Amino acid sequence: MTEARWMKEPRAGRRRTTARIAGVRGCLFPDGGAEPVAPKSPPPARDTFQRLSDCRSPAMERPVPPPLLVSRLLVSEQPFEVTLTETVLCWQPLRPKKASSSGTGHLSVPVCDIVAVCETEEDGIGKESGRWQKMPSFSTDLTLHAFTVYHVQRSKEHHWECNEVTFHCSDHLLCNQWVKALKEQLDLQAMRPKHLIIFINPFGGKRLGKQIYDDKVAPLFQLACITADVIVTERANHARDHLIEADLEKYDGIVSVGGDGMFSEVMHGLISRTQKNSGIDENYPTAELVPCDLRIGIIPAGSTDCICYATVGTNDPITSALHIIIGDSQPIDVSSVHHKHMFLKYSVSLLGYGFYGDTLIDSEKNRWMGPSRYNFSGFKTFLSHHCYEGAVSFLPATETPGSPRDPKPCTAGCHICKYSGDQLKVSQKAMKLKCIDEEQQQWKVVKGKFLAINSTNMSCACPKSPKGLSPAAHLADGTIDLILVHKCSRLNFLRHLIRHTNNDDQFDHAFVEVHRVKEFKFTPKYCDEEDTDIQDVGKNLFGQICRDHPSCSCAQHQSSWNCDGEIIKHAAIEVRVHCQLLKLFVRGIEK
């Protein structure tokens, strides 16, 4: 028996999957009581590769675990049979013809996608503001009890939203039982962070970092009961310096609100701190670096946001906040950059000499222009058409499956990253036992005049280049893609650049070569007077260094390296990739 009741619509804000929610006396199974909740021991913490298989719809291949709780509750004015198992919450209409307005007969949310559960006290008048609506009820009791489940909802192109669905019943005990059971399941999600340290760069990108955090991220963290120590940076390297000294034991993760440069600061602080704690000397180029325990989350608020885009598939702050909340974890490779046995920087996305180095140098003079400084400087650099002579020596990644020309990109749960990452670690240990000569034989050298030398640890996808500089690069396979763009005409270089923005193969040009490598070195033909030993190396590589080479149209000056958006002063560098040194609160690009 249903009677008409009036109730206010919920406040606008987070999206409701089921817009209007009705109250109903809880009908319990099998005889009016809820199904028993069996006590469970917490599952061990699992990484992305294991967790992804748990997060799929229950209709997929995994066997359905036994229910923890089953009740008849009302959702969107319709009675549903609601079932909770260890892995999924689902609600099935008891009157299929009047199923949800979307026409879906069976709705479900994996437990790993649930953000929060809250008891929603609503009486006949309604606590929340909004317009009045007529609603039915099976009960004459004016006090209704409801609980709301907030969960991840996938929307367009890798975007995630936080949706909510409210379940009503008039039995307070039943409501409590559901809230308790759901919260117990959330507590078992061992990878979720509880306490974070958050750094906000107020000057990155369009200077919206603080606003983005306050308006979009903080309310979600609050909903998910995540507490945070928030530091709005006051100067460059504030975050890095803080991380090197601070007590990090109490945190479950670090969040960078800003762009690639801000992430780079946070990453440097964390990696250096980890090496310092382990007594590792970062200046030693072949040191086996110790992987970092804490995960880093990125809330994109920069100009390029390449690291976020290439690991999530979009640069949306809400999506990134949700990945942090549900505790995603994805390892990533990190390259270390040295100059003459002196540590310079780490890189996770692009190390670019020539075109991207010159663009960055020019763009730093125009920071006031915001993100459009890159287009302006990129255009100027394109017109200048400088090329640089030098030698690139590299160690090909022969043990790793996959090549930079693969048609398939790295995606969430990537098997190449999972397996080749493990194999690579083993083979790296074995390599150390081989004699140096044998190792030296594998090195290859390419000499020439280059418009750009790009080394990518990941695809480097970003809004300007949705597939990235190296579309098939892997996040965690322990390799880098080395892209050499030889001197060519402006028109050909433009053709190559345009291919960064569409689906055409940017490596399918005679003047472009690409290699998957583990290490590389660059020696410029012309170097600073102070780099006398580099000049010696140069003499070996190029013969007698000639400062007035008559046939060379290249200017005899150097470019700089663009290291994840930061400038490296030295041109002569040695780069080595460290497989899976860092972990991010992401899962890679979902298929």
Ligand SMILES: CCCCCCCCCCCCC/C=C/[C@@H](O)[C@H](CO)NC(=O)CCCCCCCCCCCCCCC
């Ligand atoms: C005709 C259109 C060609 C468009 C080509 C677009 C290619 C864009 C590729 C972007 C790759 C970004 C890799 C990530 C680098 C980050 O670690 C770093 C820090 O955030 N960002 C940059 O260095 C920022 C680098 C931004 C570089 C922008 C370059 C824009 C070039 C414009 C050339 C126009 C020529 C037009 C001639 C008529």
Ligand SMILES: Nc1ncnc2c1ncn2[C@@H]1O[C@H](COP(=O)(O)OP(=O)(O)OP(=O)(O)O)[C@@H](O)[C@H]1O
């Ligand atoms: N309070 C601050 N004042 C000045 N500079 C800062 C401050 N906090 C951080 N920085 C520096 O600002 C630089 C750029 O920041 P960020 O990466 O956030 O923005 P962006 O350069 O616009 O974006 P992208 O790197 O994505 O292109 C970083 O190198 C960082 O070290």
Ligand SMILES: [Ca+2]
């Ligand atoms: Ca890689």
